[in-house]
Amino acid sequence: MTVLRGLREALVLFVVAIVLAALAMGVWTLLSGGDFVFRLGVSLVVAGTLLGLTGDLTLSRIGMLGARATFGLAPEREDAGGGRVLTGVGIFLFVSLPLMAVGVALLS
Template structure:
């Protein structure tokens, strides 16, 4: 059951990312002109890479580590994901990597 929830979460994240990127690229093309497909491919690659790097909360946890240790509070636990099922690796594999591959296919 957890696998289905994780795949559903990945699908929702993927669809939302594609819709937001498509709208942003449409605005980009309206303002600056140019080819929609190649710009969509580049934007998907960039967003996929950002999902791969920032898919989990590691960067925000590193930023708060000094403040938490100054007050004697232990580091945040990985399980405190706010109801998320996918880990950072899962977000990279099931959201970021497909976005990058779709972007590469649109550019070529």
């Protein structure tokens, strides 16, 4: 069941990223003209890269390590994902890479 929840979460993230990128590029194309498909491809590659880098909570935890150590607290737990199933690796493999692949396919 956890696998299905993870795949469902990846699908939702993937679809939301594509819809948001398409809306943003649609508005940009309407305002300034140009090629929608090329801009969508670039935006999907950028979105995939950003999700790959910031898809888990590592960056937000790094900022608190010093403060937690100062007060004698242990580092935050790794499983404190707020109900999420996918880890950073799962987000990279099942969301970021497919977004980048679709973006590169639209660029060609």
